[in-house]
Amino acid sequence: SQTIHQWPATLVQPVGSPLSLECTVEGTSNPNLYWYRQAAGRGLQLLFYSVGIGQISSEVPQNLSASRPQDRQFILSSKKLLLSDSGFYLCAWSFRFYTGELFFGEGSRLTVL
């Protein structure tokens, strides 16, 4: 069966520090991968998606970036965090791009101070 893992679960970072959130999927190959952010009181916002190794599409301009160095690994990064980057970040995958059932990781709660 397929599983998705995301870490770290919680982190508190100072403004201007770097960020790296990692997500891995097991039990499937060539998954479509997504990074979402959920700000307090708001819906899920798609940040990045990837349909294959090295292929990254950005949905919103920001100081975050994503990379997919391996088929089942998806990384969300920032060189310098802003206060507005605080939120709950979720990694997800699907068999079919956008129309397939979504499977989510456990989420990472980021607080930027």
Place this chain on the structure above:
Amino acid sequence: KNEVEQSPQNLTAQEGEFITINCSYSVGISALHWLQQHPGGGIVSLFMLSSGKKKHGRLIATINIQEKHSSLHITASHPRDSAVYICAVSTQGGSEKLVFGKGTKLTVNP
């Protein structure tokens, strides 16, 4: 106006009650998703449907494509059903994307 609207925003029920959460959308879709977000934040996919009705245990999801409306029903609600329920649609057209509602927070009291 958001492309996906859910109602109500908050819902409190007593254990055993029948619950309905509504989702309306304004775009053409290829599928509609119902998700459950637990208090800890984790999200689980409950249903993905494009027509008719689906049932899983005490949960039932229906969709009316003509009216662009879906409902999620919970029968014999239980405190463990307390969560945020999110409706999302896979849009059709030249730029397919997933659009999420803001969620309905359900609290079931014992």
